[in-house]
Amino acid sequence: MDVPIIELTDVKKSFGPVSVLKGVSLKAYPGKVTALVGDNGAGKSTLIKGLAGVQPYDEGTVKFDGEVVHLSNPREASHLGIEVVYQDLALCDNLDIVQNMFLGREETEWGTFDEGEMERQASETLRSLSVRTVKSVRQKVSSLSGGQRQTVAIARSVLKSARVVILDEPTAALGVAQTEQVLSLVKRLAENNVAVIMISHNLVDVFQVADYINVLYLGQMVAEIETAKTTSDDVVGYITGSKTYGGAA
Amino acid sequence: MSDSKNAPTKGRGIKTMTPVDDTTALPASGLIGSGMEGGLVDQVRAYLSRVRGGDMGALPAVSGFVVLSILFSLLSQYFLTERNFANLLTQAAPQIMLAMALVFVILLGEIDLSAGTTSGVAMALFVVLSFPGGLNLNWVVALLIALAAGVAIGLFIGFFVARVGIPSFVVTLGLFLGFQGLQLLIIGTGGLYRITNDQVDAIQNKNLLPWMGWVMLAIMLIVSGVSAFVDRRRRARAEVPNRTIALVWIKLGLILVLGGIFVYVLNQNRGQVNILNGQVVSGQVIEGVPIVVPIVLLVMWAGTFVLDRTRYGRYLYAIGGNAEAARRAGIKVVGIKWAAFAICSTLAVVSGLFTASKNGSVDASFGHDTVLSGVAAAVVGGVSLFGGRGRLVHAAVGALVISVITNGLGLLNLGGGINLLVTGGVLILAATVDAVSRVRAGGSITRT
Numbered sequence: 085m086d087v088p089i090i091e092l093t094d095v096k097k098s099f100g101p102v103s104v105l106k107g108v109s110l111k112a113y114p115g116k117v118t119a120l121v122g123d124n125g126a127g128k129s130t131l132i133k134g135l136a137g138v139q140p141y142d143e144g145t146v147k148f149d150g151e152v153v154h155l156s157n158p159r160e161a162s163h164l165g166i167e168v169v170y171q172d173l174a175l176c177d178n179l180d181i182v183q184n185m186f187l188g189r190e191e192t193e194w195g196t197f198d199e200g201e202m203e204r205q206a207s208e209t210l211r212s213l214s215v216r217t218v219k220s221v222r223q224k225v226s227s228l229s230g231g232q233r234q235t236v237a238i239a240r241s242v243l244k245s246a247r248v249v250i251l252d253e254p255t256a257a258l259g260v261a262q263t264e265q266v267l268s269l270v271k272r273l274a275e276n277n278v279a280v281i282m283i284s285h286n287l288v289d290v291f292q293v294a295d296y297i298n299v300l301y302l303g304q305m306v307a308e309i310e311t312a313k314t315t316s317d318d319v320v321g322y323i324t325g326s327k328t329y330g331g332a333a
Numbered sequence: 334m335s336d337s338k339n340a341p342t343k344g345r346g347i348k349t350m351t352p353v354d355d356t357t358a359l360p361a362s363g364l365i366g367s368g369m370e371g372g373l374v375d376q377v378r379a380y381l382s383r384v385r386g387g388d389m390g391a392l393p394a395v396s397g398f399v400v401l402s403i404l405f406s407l408l409s410q411y412f413l414t415e416r417n418f419a420n421l422l423t424q425a426a427p428q429i430m431l432a433m434a435l436v437f438v439i440l441l442g443e444i445d446l447s448a449g450t451t452s453g454v455a456m457a458l459f460v461v462l463s464f465p466g467g468l469n470l471n472w473v474v475a476l477l478i479a480l481a482a483g484v485a486i487g488l489f490i491g492f493f494v495a496r497v498g499i500p501s502f503v504v505t506l507g508l509f510l511g512f513q514g515l516q517l518l519i520i521g522t523g524g525l526y527r528i529t530n531d532q533v534d535a536i537q538n539k540n541l542l543p544w545m546g547w548v549m550l551a552i553m554l555i556v557s558g559v560s561a562f563v564d565r566r567r568r569a570r571a572e573v574p575n576r577t578i579a580l581v582w583i584k585l586g587l588i589l590v591l592g593g594i595f596v597y598v599l600n601q602n603r604g605q606v607n608i609l610n611g612q613v614v615s616g617q618v619i620e621g622v623p624i625v626v627p628i629v630l631l632v633m634w635a636g637t638f639v640l641d642r643t644r645y646g647r648y649l650y651a652i653g654g655n656a657e658a659a660r661r662a663g664i665k666v667v668g669i670k671w672a673a674f675a676i677c678s679t680l681a682v683v684s685g686l687f688t689a690s691k692n693g694s695v696d697a698s699f700g701h702d703t704v705l706s707g708v709a710a711a712v713v714g715g716v717s718l719f720g721g722r723g724r725l726v727h728a729a730v731g732a733l734v735i736s737v738i739t740n741g742l743g744l745l746n747l748g749g750g751i752n753l754l755v756t757g758g759v760l761i762l763a764a765t766v767d768a769v770s771r772v773r774a775g776g777s778i779t780r781t
Contacts, residue, residue, distance in 0.1 A: 158663070159663070170661070172657075174655070174657060174658040174661045174662070175655065175658055176650070176651045176654035176655045176658050176659065176721070177654050177655065177721075178650060178653065178654035178721035178722055179647075179650060179651060179654055183647065183651075187647075187651055187658070187659070187662040187664070188659075188662030188663040188664050189662075189663075190644055190647065192643075192644070193567070195643060196638075196642040196643060197642050197643070197647070198567050198571070199564070199567065199568065200564075200567040200568035200569070200570060200571030200572075200573050201567070201570075201571045203367055203568070203571065203573045204364065204571040204572060204573050207364040207365045207367070207573070208364070210365055211364070211365065215365070218365055219365075219366060220365065220366045220367055220368045221365050221366070221367050222367045222368045222369070223368075
């Protein structure tokens with residue numbers, strides 16, 4: 085449990101003269117939810133894009149399962165089992181749930197779709213996440229609520245043996261009940277031994293599901309704390325820079 | 334499928350890691366529904382609720398076709414004759430083909446305003462190359478060159494739209510103008526080439542032998558039956574529910590009955606018969622399914638196969654629905670778009686071939702005024718101009734509706750003015766039905 089599946093050490097990224105990540109370290113553990121918080125412009129998205137292989141880091145090492153890896157494109161990241169669920173869900177409204185979950189990686193036989201196989205896998209994945217709010221896996225995504233759409237997006241990410249799932253603001257723009265649904269889904273992901281990295285602005289959500297809280301402030305990781313050993317006030321302090329974390333290495 | 338070496342968990346999903354207590358007991362019933370369960374009554378009820386929900390597909394256009402047919406058959410004694418039926422089909426064929434061509438780009442949310450002039454340029458090439466007094470190329474070679482010109486034009490459009498990123502409306506509007514000039518240069522001012530080639534002439538003016546019509550129907554039945562059973566077998570193998578088998582029999586039965594009537598009617602002699610003193614003195618026997626019909630059906634079947642059952646087709650819908658989502662899913666959006674324009678232009682050339690066969694000639698203005706009626710046909714049939722929604726059969730039904738208006742009003746001796754007014758009205762009506770049904774479904778008009 086103490087072996088991180090993802091370990092970033094001193095990663096740096098700059099865009100021209102602007103240095104966005106100034107030597108950031110991050111660990112994520114299988115079966116744990118690691119929250120990544122920080123104000124706008126702190127570098128959360130840049131950190132995530134590096135892990136997803138969309139924008140590779142300039143410097144620093146990335147260890148996956150204890151081995152140094154180079155994430156230079158999204159394909160390599162997803163090959164390792166790193167999946168990202170972006171904030172603007174990236175689902176196709178005109179396709180149904182199964183079609184969305186398998187988009188870009190359809191099961192085929194003789195070049196034609198094996199719809200039965202896809203439907204079963206989609207259904208099983210949703211069941212493994214204890215999703216009960218979806219009536220039919222052949223519903224069009226346009227007919228789903230915000231929470232259900234988030235559910236489909238997350239289920240899509242774990243369909244193919246994901247080991248690390250990165251969630252970008254999964255509860256933004258959701259109502260109370262739907263937020264609750266998605267948060268329990270996040271917990272269930274972790275129970276299934278997935279390492280979850282969750283970006284969020286909502287500290288209530290973070291304290292509800294996260295095992296660890298990492299705070300980014302102006303491109304530096306200013307705090308890495310176990311959720312149980314801190315308070316919301318402290319975290320707000322770290323985020324705004326009005327407090328410094330004594331134990332930060 | 335593509336499990337990496339680094340992923341120790343075999344199989345798919347995370348289900349293999351921790352069994353979830355309540356799903357292990359009953360695997361079959363543990364699946365989430367798919368809307369395929371239940372008997373015939375449930376399926377009919379589900380279909381009706383989909384229709385009420387605004388997912389009507391080609392239903393409005395089919396109803397429109399039926400209503401118009403009944404109306405015209407009451408108004409004109411000539412409408413419901415074998416000869417007019419065959420006439421209607423050959424009149425509709427070019428429009429059906431053009432509308433189906435356009436579906437490939439409309440699904441992407443794009444448009445090809447140059448489809449008509451593309452067919453004009455390609456057919457101009459064809460007649461100039463194959464004209465006996467001129468280059469006198471073999472007609473097959475000339476046709477292949479015309480089709481290749483279609484592919485090349487499509488790739489040319491695709492380059493500007495997909496690669497450079499210019500809106501397709503602008504690119505194809507430019508080509509719509511430019512190709513008129515190109516066509517004029519190829520044909521020459523005031524030029525007109527007759528179609529002298531028997532094979533091309535035969536497409537719209539000759540018929541299958543009566544037995545061939547029945548063979549065509551048999552092939553359709555076999556193909557539909559086999560694909561339905563392959564689908565069922567795959568679903569059964571994956572242990573997900575199949576729709577009740579009664580639906581397969583109903584579908585095959587409908588093809589048999591409607592197709593049977595279709596072939597039977599067209600197999601009747603519809604030639605002019607002159608009778609003098611109770612005896613047939615002259616009359617050419619005209620019977621059989623027009624040759625153009627199986628060509629249209631074949632293209633429709635192949636296109637529908639690609640759209641419904643292959644990655645390429647699925648990605649067309651995905652890009653039309655949400656291009657960014659498609660890109661993030663690893664779909665090569667540029668390549669897919671590029672190919673769609675090539676398919677559209679090539680099928681537009683086929684449509685031009687039908688028109689040339691029907692008209693018997695190609696001149697400098699050939700194909701210039703067809704594209705908008707092709708777009709109208711697709712929209713009337715229920716294809717969404719916003720992309721991501723529609724099928725080839727919708728475009729075909731839409732084209733039949735527009736053709737039946739032209740045909741029926743022509744029989745009533747109502748001129749072109751009335752025809753265009755009515756066609757325009759039907760287009761707006763179809764778009765209204767589409768918009769209203771989608772509002773009722775709770776979706777925005779601009780979203781599919």
